[in-house]
Amino acid sequence: MKEQSAQDRWEQHTQRPLLALAVLFAVAYAVPIVDTSAGHSLTAACTVAEWVVWGFFAVDYLMRLSLSRDRRGFVRQHWMDLCAVVVPLIQPLRLLRLVSTLLLVGRRARMASQIRVTTYVGGAVVGLLMFGSLAVLSVERDSPNGNIRTLGDAVWWSFTTMTTVGYGDHAPTTGLGRMIAVGLMLSGIALLGVVTANIAAWFIERFEKDDVEEREQTEAIRALTEEVRALRAEVAALRKTSVGG
Amino acid sequence: MKEQSAQDRWEQHTQRPLLALAVLFAVAYAVPIVDTSAGHSLTAACTVAEWVVWGFFAVDYLMRLSLSRDRRGFVRQHWMDLCAVVVPLIQPLRLLRLVSTLLLVGRRARMASQIRVTTYVGGAVVGLLMFGSLAVLSVERDSPNGNIRTLGDAVWWSFTTMTTVGYGDHAPTTGLGRMIAVGLMLSGIALLGVVTANIAAWFIERFEKDDVEEREQTEAIRALTEEVRALRAEVAALRKTSVGG
Amino acid sequence: MKEQSAQDRWEQHTQRPLLALAVLFAVAYAVPIVDTSAGHSLTAACTVAEWVVWGFFAVDYLMRLSLSRDRRGFVRQHWMDLCAVVVPLIQPLRLLRLVSTLLLVGRRARMASQIRVTTYVGGAVVGLLMFGSLAVLSVERDSPNGNIRTLGDAVWWSFTTMTTVGYGDHAPTTGLGRMIAVGLMLSGIALLGVVTANIAAWFIERFEKDDVEEREQTEAIRALTEEVRALRAEVAALRKTSVGG
Amino acid sequence: MKEQSAQDRWEQHTQRPLLALAVLFAVAYAVPIVDTSAGHSLTAACTVAEWVVWGFFAVDYLMRLSLSRDRRGFVRQHWMDLCAVVVPLIQPLRLLRLVSTLLLVGRRARMASQIRVTTYVGGAVVGLLMFGSLAVLSVERDSPNGNIRTLGDAVWWSFTTMTTVGYGDHAPTTGLGRMIAVGLMLSGIALLGVVTANIAAWFIERFEKDDVEEREQTEAIRALTEEVRALRAEVAALRKTSVGG
Numbered sequence: 001m002k003e004q005s006a007q008d009r010w011e012q013h014t015q016r017p018l019l020a021l022a023v024l025f026a027v028a029y030a031v032p033i034v035d036t037s038a039g040h041s042l043t044a045a046c047t048v049a050e051w052v053v054w055g056f057f058a059v060d061y062l063m064r065l066s067l068s069r070d071r072r073g074f075v076r077q078h079w080m081d082l083c084a085v086v087v088p089l090i091q092p093l094r095l096l097r098l099v100s101t102l103l104l105v106g107r108r109a110r111m112a113s114q115i116r117v118t119t120y121v122g123g124a125v126v127g128l129l130m131f132g133s134l135a136v137l138s139v140e141r142d143s144p145n146g147n148i149r150t151l152g153d154a155v156w157w158s159f160t161t162m163t164t165v166g167y168g169d170h171a172p173t174t175g176l177g178r179m180i181a182v183g184l185m186l187s188g189i190a191l192l193g194v195v196t197a198n199i200a201a202w203f204i205e206r207f208e209k210d211d212v213e214e215r216e217q218t219e220a221i222r223a224l225t226e227e228v229r230a231l232r233a234e235v236a237a238l239r240k241t242s243v244g245g
Numbered sequence: 246m247k248e249q250s251a252q253d254r255w256e257q258h259t260q261r262p263l264l265a266l267a268v269l270f271a272v273a274y275a276v277p278i279v280d281t282s283a284g285h286s287l288t289a290a291c292t293v294a295e296w297v298v299w300g301f302f303a304v305d306y307l308m309r310l311s312l313s314r315d316r317r318g319f320v321r322q323h324w325m326d327l328c329a330v331v332v333p334l335i336q337p338l339r340l341l342r343l344v345s346t347l348l349l350v351g352r353r354a355r356m357a358s359q360i361r362v363t364t365y366v367g368g369a370v371v372g373l374l375m376f377g378s379l380a381v382l383s384v385e386r387d388s389p390n391g392n393i394r395t396l397g398d399a400v401w402w403s404f405t406t407m408t409t410v411g412y413g414d415h416a417p418t419t420g421l422g423r424m425i426a427v428g429l430m431l432s433g434i435a436l437l438g439v440v441t442a443n444i445a446a447w448f449i450e451r452f453e454k455d456d457v458e459e460r461e462q463t464e465a466i467r468a469l470t471e472e473v474r475a476l477r478a479e480v481a482a483l484r485k486t487s488v489g490g
Numbered sequence: 491m492k493e494q495s496a497q498d499r500w501e502q503h504t505q506r507p508l509l510a511l512a513v514l515f516a517v518a519y520a521v522p523i524v525d526t527s528a529g530h531s532l533t534a535a536c537t538v539a540e541w542v543v544w545g546f547f548a549v550d551y552l553m554r555l556s557l558s559r560d561r562r563g564f565v566r567q568h569w570m571d572l573c574a575v576v577v578p579l580i581q582p583l584r585l586l587r588l589v590s591t592l593l594l595v596g597r598r599a600r601m602a603s604q605i606r607v608t609t610y611v612g613g614a615v616v617g618l619l620m621f622g623s624l625a626v627l628s629v630e631r632d633s634p635n636g637n638i639r640t641l642g643d644a645v646w647w648s649f650t651t652m653t654t655v656g657y658g659d660h661a662p663t664t665g666l667g668r669m670i671a672v673g674l675m676l677s678g679i680a681l682l683g684v685v686t687a688n689i690a691a692w693f694i695e696r697f698e699k700d701d702v703e704e705r706e707q708t709e710a711i712r713a714l715t716e717e718v719r720a721l722r723a724e725v726a727a728l729r730k731t732s733v734g735g
Numbered sequence: 736m737k738e739q740s741a742q743d744r745w746e747q748h749t750q751r752p753l754l755a756l757a758v759l760f761a762v763a764y765a766v767p768i769v770d771t772s773a774g775h776s777l778t779a780a781c782t783v784a785e786w787v788v789w790g791f792f793a794v795d796y797l798m799r800l801s802l803s804r805d806r807r808g809f810v811r812q813h814w815m816d817l818c819a820v821v822v823p824l825i826q827p828l829r830l831l832r833l834v835s836t837l838l839l840v841g842r843r844a845r846m847a848s849q850i851r852v853t854t855y856v857g858g859a860v861v862g863l864l865m866f867g868s869l870a871v872l873s874v875e876r877d878s879p880n881g882n883i884r885t886l887g888d889a890v891w892w893s894f895t896t897m898t899t900v901g902y903g904d905h906a907p908t909t910g911l912g913r914m915i916a917v918g919l920m921l922s923g924i925a926l927l928g929v930v931t932a933n934i935a936a937w938f939i940e941r942f943e944k945d946d947v948e949e950r951e952q953t954e955a956i957r958a959l960t961e962e963v964r965a966l967r968a969e970v971a972a973l974r975k976t977s978v979g980g
Binding site: 152156159160163164165166167168169220221223224227228230231234235238 | 406409410411412413416420423426427430431466469470473474476477480481483
Binding site: 401404 | 651654655656658665671675718721725
């Protein structure tokens with residue numbers, strides 16, 4: 001129906017390659033954390049892979065910017081993408097690169113009109129769980145009082161946090177670990193709100209079919225239509241009489 | 246009104262026997278866990294009973310498949326049932342048999358149109374609490390650092406988990422126990438969402454009775470009907486004049 | 491408008507005295523738990539006061555039963571009240587008397603049409619907090635491993651439970667204490683659902699004012715009314731012509 | 736459109752200076768708690784600054800009262816503001832001054848029609864987190880069994896409380912600290928309800944576009960309008976015949 005702009009075409013064609021790059025990033029981020037005996041060369045390779053994925057997303061941002069009709073409007077509307085592209089250059093910390101790339105992947109996925117809200121929310125939950133666990137593990141493992149020392153503990157802690165159960169058998173103790181935890185909590189509760197709202201909407205939709213007032217209205221309109229039809233017949237009869245007379 | 250298919254008739258007639266079998270399974274699953282001094286023969290009898298119940302549900306699946314008009318569509322629509330039937334054959338672990346049978350019972354119950362959503366949700370909560378407690382107890386009792394060692398502790402832990410209170414006085418420590426816990430958490434929160442949504446829908450339904458816009462519309466339709474009635478009288482009077490003239 | 495039945499009149503006149511009796515019960519229940527140095531005579535007086543309050547509510551039930559037009563329907567509709575009246579006679583435990591009287595007060599309050607839902611929910615939350623704290627305190631104080639030993643701890647524990655925060659610094663350890671806790675949890679979550687739903691309804695009501703479809707309908711009905719009015723004028727003009735001709 | 740009253744003009748002009756004063760209060764409240772080595776003169780200066788801010792808000796209340804057309808109605812409607820102005824004079828405790836000033840700032844902000852609900856809720860969450868952390872820290876730091884001793888711990892505890900996660904690694908132990916905690920919990924859950932309701936409303940709004948019944952009604956009204964139009968044409972034709980005849 002609608003004519004596709006060059007920007008739309010670009011976004012559609014690059015969707016799958018960028019998704020593959022996001023998976024590559026996930027692997028490159030996970031390997032040095034999970035495999036603690038990983039050699040220097042493997043860790044270096046993973047860092048390079050992370051930068052390459054970031055680079056592709058940066059190029060994607062620049063391409064979309066150059067293809068957009070209103071460039072100022074694009075920058076203003078996608079200022080978070082710009083931050084996510086620029087920040088890793090200023091502060092080449094691993095955690096910031098993680099947050100930046102997650103943000104770029106997430107915002108790019110939301111742009112793809114084929115992806116439905118439920119898929120997006122589900123993907124976000126799985127991504128947050130996975131990267132949250134890995135990030136907390138890498139931070140808390142080196143803390144002297146830390147109690148999150150294995151990947152199993154980290155994933156278990158992520159689940160108890162995002163569901164707001166919070167047993168307290170494992171909890172971050174360092175400042176950085178707690179900041180990651182706050183991020184996980186807030187997004188977990190927000191996503192929970194979406195799920196609850198979704199179910200609520202589905203239920204309400206079912207209940208509203210039985211809305212009494214609504215049905216009374218439809219009834220009233222139908223009765224009125226009958227009335228008008230009778231009136232029309234009356235007028236038609238009148239016309240015959242008049243003509244006949 | 247609607248003519249019943251052979252599949253509908255089968256589902257209606259087998260509903261009660263299958264419910265009785267589900268109760269039998271619950272007893273057969275609970276006995277060896279609760280009664281730790283149970284002899285070898287009793288445990289073996291319970292295992293046989295579990296396999297028999299699974300067998301009946303497998304037969305039920307095959308019967309519904311053979312009675313359905315569109316067999317490919319049936320398999321595609323009920324792929325989870327197929328998995329639940331096949332999995333215990335490949336991996337004869339007790340926990341997998343539990344999950345499979347629960348899935349078969351749950352999906353079968355949802356099919357029965359007489360069961361209302363509230364009954365289904367209530368039954369699911371009770372079932373999850375009971376089997377979750379038993380499964381965690383059987384797994385955690387043998388763990389050296391485990392702190393869930395009696396049925397009372399297991400049920401108490403299930404409640405604090407499903408309500409997301411999570412005191413942390415009892416928490417699973419083994420990988421398998423934690424996987425069961427994650428299952429309980431996710432289903433607990435989802436069911437909580439349904440309950441909240443249900444109450445929300447009930448409240449909104451009450452509030453909407455007072456919806457101003459809606460009532461104004463009904464008012465407007467009634468005024469319009471009056472108008473048309475007056476018009477009809479006018480036309481009738483006109484007809485008399487016309488005929489009289 | 492509506493003629494009041496004898497039952498309605500009874501319910502309206504007895505509302506205030508029964509509320510005063512409920513407050514008396516609260517005091518009689520609290521005193522022996524809070525004041526551990528209370529003498530034998532004071533404890534005995536409180537037990538008598540509790541039975542007297544229960545007696546008045548039992549009389550109220552019987553009066554409403556005898557005044558109702560359809561006695562079988564009354565018993566069937568109010569079977570919980572009947573249980574609450576009968577149970578303390580069979581099992582004269584203090585905790586059962588508490589639950590029974592709370593149930594009778596709560597169901598009686600819901601009957602009073604002057605009380606709005608928000609007041610009812612608010613009162614229920616305060617009542618549950620107060621009696622839940624007292625009941626848990628009286629049970630857990632005597633437990634060797636118990637950690638709820640002062641009224642302050644009990645109230646604090648009630649708050650952390652009903653809000654599902656659940657720090658775990660205090661938690662019931664006895665079977666009876668845990669059953670009270672489960673009751674508190676479930677009612678706390680349900681009431682939380684009501685509050686959330688209430689806020690949701692209030693928000694939705696605000697949003698729905700902007701409902702586009704609804705306004706279009708009202709517009710359409712108004713346009714239609716204009717049309718009919720024009721038609722009526724036309725017919726009136728026709729009548730004049732017809733008479734004049 | 737609407738003519739502005741003197742009160743409206745006053746509220747609009749004083750909004751920014753009062754916001755600046757609220758920030759000054761935040762700094763004056765935070766400094767002596769965060770900087771434990773603060774000298775006597777700095778602490779005294781902060782206390783003076785707090786009283787000055789309170790004084791300006793008291794003057795603002797009196798100005799609005801004198802400018803309002805219905806003074807009795809103003810006092811009745813804003814009785815909480817009156818309490819917040821009077822209470823610090825009776826009981827010059829620091830905590831009461833904090834609660835009073837927060838209340839005055841919050842109620843004044845709600846009055847400003849430019850501030851949208853989301854901004855207000857967001858600001859309330861940040862304010863509650865900040866002041867709740869500071870208040871709990873100042874109370875719990877001096878408790879012998881306290882476990883909230885640094886600002887980091889206090890902020891972390893606030894987050895785990897307001898999200899209802901509640902690990903229990905940090906929890907208030909004093910009566911005053913627990914009262915602050917209850918305030919944080921209740922407001923946290925209420926704000927969470929608003930957020931959930933907001934998302935729910937947004938979702939429902941999307942879903943209702945597809946409401947079948949509603950569209951059927953609009954259809955029915957349009958069909959009816961067609962019917963009336965046809966009738967009008969018929970009458971017009973009749974008139975011509977009648978005149979012609």
